[in-house]
Amino acid sequence: xxxxxxxxxxxxxxxxxxxxxxxxxxxxxxxxxxxxxxxxxxxxxxxxxxxxxxxxxxxxxxxxxxxxxxxxxxxxxxxxxxxxxxxxxxxxxxxxxxxxxxxxxxxxxxxxxxxxxxxxxxxxxxxxxxxxxxxxxxxxxxxxxxxxxxxxxxxxxxxxxxxxxxxxxxxxxxxxxxxxxxxxxxxxxxxxxxxxxxxxxxxxxxxxxxxxxxxxxxxxxxxxxxxxxxxxxxxxxxxxxxxxxxxxxxxxxxxxxxxxxxxxxxxxxxxxxxxxxxxxxxxxxxxxxxxxxxxxxxxxxxxxxxxxxxxxxxxxxxxxxxxxxxxxxxxxxxxxxxxx
Amino acid sequence: xxxxxxxxxxxxxxxxxxxxxxxxxxxxxxxxxxxxxxxxxxxxxxxxxxxxxxxxxxxxxxxxxxxxxxxxxxxxxxxxxxxxxxxxxxxxxxxxxxxxxxxxxxxxxxxxxxxxxxxxxxxxxxxxxxxxxxxxxxxxxxxxxxxxxxxxxxxxxxxxxxxxxxxxxxxxxxxxxxxxxxxxxxxxxxxxxxxxxxxxxxxxxxxxxxxxxxxxxxxxxxxxxxxxxxxxxxxxxxxxxxxxxxxxxxxxxxxxxxxxxxxxxxxxxxxxxxxxxxxxxxxxxxxxxxxxxxxxxxxxxxxxxxxxxxxxxxxxxxxxxxxxxxxxxxxxxxxxxxxx
Numbered sequence: 260x261x262x263x264x265x266x267x268x269x270x271x272x273x274x275x276x277x278x279x280x281x282x283x284x285x286x287x288x289x290x291x292x293x294x295x296x297x298x299x300x301x302x303x304x305x306x307x308x309x310x311x312x313x314x315x316x317x318x319x320x321x322x323x324x325x326x327x328x329x330x331x332x333x334x335x336x337x338x339x340x341x342x343x344x345x346x347x348x349x350x351x352x353x354x355x356x357x358x359x360x361x362x363x364x365x366x367x368x369x370x371x372x373x374x375x376x377x378x379x380x381x382x383x384x385x386x387x388x389x390x391x392x393x394x395x396x397x398x399x400x401x402x403x404x405x406x407x408x409x410x411x412x413x414x415x416x417x418x419x420x421x422x423x424x425x426x427x428x429x430x431x432x433x434x435x436x437x438x439x440x441x442x443x444x445x446x447x448x449x450x451x452x453x454x455x456x457x458x459x460x461x462x463x464x465x466x467x468x469x470x471x472x473x474x475x476x477x478x479x480x481x482x483x484x485x486x487x488x489x490x491x492x493x494x495x496x497x498x499x500x501x502x503x504x505x506x507x508x509x510x511x512x513x514x515x516x517x518x519x520x521x522x523x524x525x526x527x528x529x530x531x532x533x534x535x536x537x538x539x540x541x542x543x544x545x546x547x548x549x550x551x552x553x554x555x556x557x558x559x560x561x562x563x564x565x566x567x568x569x570x571x572x573x574x575x576x577x578x579x580x581x582x583x584x585x586x587x588x589x590x591x592x593x594x595x596x597x598x599x
Numbered sequence: 600x601x602x603x604x605x606x607x608x609x610x611x612x613x614x615x616x617x618x619x620x621x622x623x624x625x626x627x628x629x630x631x632x633x634x635x636x637x638x639x640x641x642x643x644x645x646x647x648x649x650x651x652x653x654x655x656x657x658x659x660x661x662x663x664x665x666x667x668x669x670x671x672x673x674x675x676x677x678x679x680x681x682x683x684x685x686x687x688x689x690x691x692x693x694x695x696x697x698x699x700x701x702x703x704x705x706x707x708x709x710x711x712x713x714x715x716x717x718x719x720x721x722x723x724x725x726x727x728x729x730x731x732x733x734x735x736x737x738x739x740x741x742x743x744x745x746x747x748x749x750x751x752x753x754x755x756x757x758x759x760x761x762x763x764x765x766x767x768x769x770x771x772x773x774x775x776x777x778x779x780x781x782x783x784x785x786x787x788x789x790x791x792x793x794x795x796x797x798x799x800x801x802x803x804x805x806x807x808x809x810x811x812x813x814x815x816x817x818x819x820x821x822x823x824x825x826x827x828x829x830x831x832x833x834x835x836x837x838x839x840x841x842x843x844x845x846x847x848x849x850x851x852x853x854x855x856x857x858x859x860x861x862x863x864x865x866x867x868x869x870x871x872x873x874x875x876x877x878x879x880x881x882x883x884x885x886x887x888x889x890x891x892x893x894x895x896x897x898x899x900x901x902x903x904x905x906x907x908x909x910x911x912x913x914x915x916x917x918x919x920x921x922x923x924x925x926x927x928x929x930x931x932x933x934x935x936x937x938x939x
Contacts, residue, residue, distance in 0.1 A: 402855040416790055416798040450756055450840040458756040458837045481844030485852040497798045498838055500790040502845055504821030509849055512825040515742040517878075534874035538857075 260586045265299045267364040268581045272306035272314075273333040273351040274371030275574070276567045279306060279314040282370070285574025287320050292579060300582045303364060305330050305355035330354040336567060340375040344382060352376065356383040359560050366581035368552070370565035370574065377414055377555055377564065384560035387590055389597030392418075393557035394426045394496075395564060396433060397503055401487030408434050409484070409492045412553070413500035420463035423447070423493055424471065428596050429556040430491040431473055436587040437580070438490075446479030446489030448498060453478070460495065468493075513538070551576025554584055557593065561585050600926045605639045607704040608921045612646035612654075613673045613691040614711030615914070616907045619646060619654045622710070625914025627660050632919060640922045643704060645670050645695035670694040676907060680715040684722060692716065696723040699900050706921035708892070710905035710914060717754055717895055717904065724900035727930055729937030732758075733897035734766045734836075735904065736773060737843055741827030748774050749824070749832045752893070753840035760803035763787070763833050764811065768936050769896040770831040771813055776927040777920070778830075786819030786829030788838060793818070800835065808833075853878070891916025894924055897933065901925050 270286055272279040286302045293300045304311050308329040315321050330351040334343045347353060352375060359367040360383050369376045373395075381393050396410035410430040415422060427445050434443040447465055449457040454465055456478060468475045479488045484502070494502070517538070521531035551573065552565035563581045565573055584590075610626055612619040626642045633640045644651050648669040655661050670691040674683045687693060692711060699707040700723050709716045713735075721733050736750035750770040755762060767785050774783040787805055789797040794805055796818060808815040819828045824842070834842070857878070861871035891913065892905035903921045905913055924930075 402852055413790060448841060450753060450837055456756075458835075461837075481841040481846075482848035482851075484845060485848050494841075495798075497790055497801075498841055501788060501821035501834075501838055502841060505824060505842055505845065506821075508822035508825050511822075512742055513853075530873060530876070533870060534878060536870070538874060538878070 260588060262298050262586070265301065266366065266582050266585050267301050267303055268366045268368060268578055269303050269305050269328070269355045269358055269364045270574070270578060271351045271355050271367070271369035271371055272304040272311045273330070274369040274376075275565065275569045276336070277569075278370070279304075279311050280318070281569060281571045281574055283311065283314045283320055284318055284571035285569070286325065286578065287318070287323055288571060288575040289578035290323060292575065293582070298582065301326070302578055303328060305358070306351040307331065307333070328354060328358060334372055334375045334379075336372050338372060338375060340372065340378040343372075343375050344379055352379050353383070356380060356560075356562070359562075360384055365585045366561035366563065368563045368565070368574075368577045368581050370552075370567060370569040370577070373413075373564055373567075376562065380555050380558050380560070380562040384558040384562065387557055387559050387594050387597070389594060390429070390557035391425060392422050393555050394429060395553055395555055396426075396430050397499075397553050399484060399503070399506060401485055403487030405438065405440070405487060405490065407484060407487055407489060407492055409494070409499050409503060410556070411494065411496040411499050412503050413496045414555070415495060416497040416500075418460060418495035420460050420467055423460065423464035423495065424467040425557070425597065427468055427471070427473055427475075427491060427493045429593050430493065432592045432596060433554065433556060433589060434490050436589050436592065437583060440490050442474045443490035444476050444488070445473045445491045445493060446476045446483065448484070448492050448494035449478035449480065451478060451480065464493070551580035554580070554589070556589075559590070561590070600928060602638055602926070605641065606706065606922050606925050607641050607643055608706045608708060608918055609643050609645050609668070609695045609698055609704045610914070610918065611691045611695050611707070611709035611711055612644040612651045613670070614709040614716075615905065615909045616676070617909075618710070619644075619651050620658070621909060621911045621914055623651065623654045623660055624658055624911035625909070626665065626918065627658070627663055628911060628915040629918035630663060632915065633922070638922065641666070642918060643668060645698070646691040647671065647673070668694060668698060674712050674715045674719075676712050678712060678715060680712065680718040683712075683715050684719055692719050693723070696720060696900075696902070699902075700724055705925045706901035706903065708903045708905070708914075708917045708921050710892075710907060710909040710917070713753075713904055713907075716902065720895050720898050720900070720902040724898040724902065727897055727899050727934050727937070729934060730769070730897035731765055732762050733895050734769060735893055735895055736766075736770050737839075737893050739824060739843070739846060741825055743827030745778065745780070745827060745830065747824060747827055747829060747832055749834070749839050749843060750896075751834065751836040751839050752843050753836045754895070755836040756840075757837070758800060758835035760800050760807055763800065763804035763835065764807040765897070765937065767808055767811070767813055767815075767831060767833045769933050770833065772932045772936060773894065773896060773929060774830050776929050776932065777923060780830050782814045783830035784816050784828070785813045785831045785833060786816045786823065788824070788832050788834035789818035789820065791818065792820065804833070891920035894920070894929070896929075899930070901930070
C-alpha cells in the first residue's frame with residue numbers, strides 16, 4: 260500500500276492511566292511525524308469530547324484540527340471485559356472498534372484495559388479466515404541487536420497444538436513485515452532441546468512446526484529467550500504471561516538489591532551512586548516504549564494494544580505502528596499463509 | 600531425631616562435571632563441619648574406587664578414612680535416563696541408591712544428570728504413601744530476607760490439579776522444616792489474581808488449595824515471585840522449568856548489556872569498572888550454592904540433587920542438607936499430611 264494512500268487511525272482517548280493527556284500529546288507527535296515524513300495518515304480521537312477538547316486546549320494543540328468521535332462511557336481497568344462488552348455499548352472502546360469495523364477507519368489503538376481491548380476487538384472485528392484464536396505477542400530485548408517476539412503473551416491460556424502453530428505463523432509474518440527480518444527463526448518454548456521433550460501440547464506442536472514451511476529451529480529453553488536464539492518464541496498464553504511478568508519484575512528486583520547493598524556502608528553507597536546510572540545506561544534496550552504497543556494478531560482489522568502506563572512517546576509509537584501494520588498488509592499475509 | 604543418632608550419607612563421587620574432585624573436597628568440608636558441630640554423620644563415596652582414591656591423595660585427604668562403595672559404571676550427562684536405568688546397573692547412581700533403599704544409609708546425594716537422578720531415585724526408592732508424583736523444588740532469591748521455593752521446578756511437565764496440590768503440601772513441609780518458616784504462605788502461579796483466572800489445571804487446583812489447611816494466599820503472578828509474595832510458589836514443571844531457566848539467564852543477559860555499554864566509550868568503561876563489583880555485591884543473594892541442592896520430594900528416602908557445575912561448597916551444603924532432611928523427618932511429615 261502506497262504512502263500516498265490515506266490511513267485513518269482511531270485512538271481511544273480514554274484508554275490509558277493518564278488519559279486523555281498522554282493520548283493527545285502522543286497523537287500530536289504522531290501527526291507531526293506523519294507530516295514530516297510525507298505519510299498520508301490521520302488520527303481520530305474517540306472518547307468524551309469535552310474532556311478531549313479540554314486536554315487539547317491545555318496542551319496548546321487546538322490548532323491541529325483533530326476529528327473527535329464522541330463516546331459517553333469509559334471501560335475502566337477494573338471492568339470485567341465480558342460485562343463491559345454487554346453493558347457499556349457507548350464506551351470509547353466499543354464505538355471506536357465499531358467505527359473501524361464499518362471501515363470508517365483502517366486501525367484502532369488503545370492503551371486501555373488489555374483484556375477488554377482483546378475481547379472487544381475479537382468480538383467486534385471477528386477473525387481472519389483460518390485463524391482459530393487471535394493472539395497477542397510482546398517483544399522482549401535480547402543480547403543480540405534485535406528483540407524477540409514472545410507469542411502468545413497472555414491472550415490464550417489453554418492452547419491446542421494447532422493454536423501454537425497459528426501463533427508461529429502470525430508471529431513470523433509480523434516480525435518479517437514489521438522488523439524486516441527476512442526468514443524469522445521460530446523456536447518452540449519447551450523444557451529441553453530434544454524433540455521428545457515437553458508437555459502434550461508442545462510435543463504435538465513440534466510436529467506441526469517441523470512439517471511447516473516456517474524457519475523452525477526446534478525447541479528452545481527458558482534460558483535461550485534473552486539470548487536471541489529465535490526471532491519468534493512460541494508458547495501458550497499461560498506460560499507467556501508468566502514469563503513476561505517475571506521479566507518485568509527483574510528490574511524492580513535488581514533495584515531493591517542495589518538499594519539494600521548501598522545501605523550497608525558509606526563506601527557501598529558511593530559505589531552504587533556510580534553503578535546506578537551505569538545500570539540504567541546499560542539497560543536502555545529494555546525500554547518497552549520503543550516497541551510501540553503490540554497488535555492483536557488474527558483479528559479482522561488492526562487493533563494495537565498498549566500498556567496502561569503508556570507515555571506520550573509510547574502512544575505516538577503505537578499510532579506509527581498501526582499505520583505500518585495497515586500499509587504493510589500484515590493481515591493479508593496471515594490470511595494467505597493460513598489458507599493455502 | 601537426635602544429633603547423636605548416626606546418619607550415613609552416600610555421595611555419588613562420579614556425579615558432577617568436576618567429579619570426583621569437587622566431590623571429595625566438598626565431602627571433606629562436610630565431615631569437618633559435622634565434627635566441629637558434634638553431629639554424628641558420615642559420608643560414604645560411591646563410584647570408581649581408584650579414581651576416588653587418586654582424588655583423595657591429590658587433595659591430601661587420605662587421612663580422613665572415608666568408606667568407598669565401588670561402582671564400575673558412570674551415568675553421564677548425555678545418557679538418556681531410561682536407557683541408563685536399564686543398561687548401567689553398575690553405575691554409581693544405581694548402586695548408591697540401591698544401598699540407600701536397603702537402608703545401609705539414610706540419604707543419597709548426587710550432582711549428576713538431573714533427569715537420571717530423579718528417575719533412578721523414583722524407580723529404586725519408590726514413593727511415599729499418598730504421593731502421586733515426586734517433585735523437585737528450587738529456591739529463588741527474593742527482595743525479602745527469605746528465598747521462595749518454586750515447586751515443581753521441572754520434574755513433571757503435565758500435571759493434574761491433584762499433583763499441584765501435593766506439590767504445595769510437600770513444598771510447605773520442606774520450607775517449614777528446613778527454613779523454619781512456621782506457616783509458609785503458598786501461592787498458585789497463575790495469569791491473574793482473581794480466582795476465575797487461569798488454565799484448566801490451575802482453576803481446579805485453586806479449589807483444592809482453598810479447601811486445604813495450607814496457608815493459601817490465592818493466585819500469584821509472574822511478577823510476584825521475586826518479590827517474595829509467597830514462601831512456596833506452586834506450578835507445573837513445564838512452567839517451573841521455563842521460569843527457572845529464564846531467571847538463570849538474566850545474569851548472563853545483564854553482563855552482556857554491561858559489556859556492550861562499556862564498549863561504547865572510555866568514560867562508560869570506567870563507569871562499568873566500578874559498577875560491576877557493585878552489581879556482584881548486590882547480587883550475592885542469588886548464589887545458588889548457598890541453598891545446597893534440592894531434594895526430590897515424595898520419594899521413599901532422601902535424595903538430594905545438585906547442579907552439574909556444583910563447587911566443593913555446593914557439594915558440602917548438599918551433604919549438610921541431606922543430614923538435615925533426615926534428622927528433621929521431612930518424609931514422615933509428608934506421609935502424615937497426605938494420608939490424614
